[in-house]
Amino acid sequence: MITRAILWPTRWVWLLVLLSLVSLAVPNLFAGDIKVELQLVWGTNEEKSPDPKYKPVDPAVVKRLASLKWKRYFQVNSQVVTIPSRKMQRVKLSPQCEVEITEMEGPQVEVKVYGRTAQAAAKNEPFKWVHKHLEKLAKDDLLVIAGDDKNDCAWAIVIKRL
Structure with missing residues (x-):
């Protein structure tokens, strides 16, 4: 007993x-792979796109960018990528912009933005780290990282989890 x-x-x-x-x-x-759409967006107050290749941005993205001071947004590039679980994927969005996105626990993503000037790109100089961001990213959410550029314009990286 x-x-x-x-x-x-x-x-x-x-x-x-x-x-x-x-x-x-x-x-x-x-934990699993995540699929995201990365968009490089150009913001301006000009009537026309600075480059005829740029397309108008989707209305849902424009709505999300409405709090910024620019009136018009144009998509420079868009790519859909799959980020393996707990791994990093580096994506070149333009000759001046690369993004590293890492799928973290949560579901969170860590985003590192790298940039260089057009002159540095012409000389094939390396990219410089510009910004790092960690945030939860649920399905269909948008994450926006933006910054000022010359001529009263701006760039934005819009990340949507698919």
């Missing part, structure tokens, strides 16, 4: 240990 009384609490302890280990493993079981 004494043996049974001693074993009973021990079983509960082992069960709690086992459940704790399983709960630590569960998030990794559901």
Whole structure:
């Protein structure tokens, strides 16, 4: 009888240990690749696009950018990429802009933006780190990273989880 009384609490302890280990493993079981759309966007107050190749931006993106001071936005480039679970993918959006995006636990993404001037691109000089950002990114959410440029214009990187 004494043996049974001693074993009973021990079983509960082992069960709690086992459940704790399983709960630590569960998030990794559901970690997976994520698919995102990366857009390089140009913001301006000019009536026309600075480059005829640039397309008008999707209305949902324009709505998200409405708090910025520019009236018109044009898509310079758009790419859909798959980021492997807990891995990094580097994407070149233009000769002056590259983005590193890492799928983190959460679901979060870490975004590093690298840039260089047109003159540096012509000389094939390396990119310089410009910005780093960590944020949760749920399905269909938009993450915007933006900055000023010359001639009262701006650039923005819009990331949408698909």
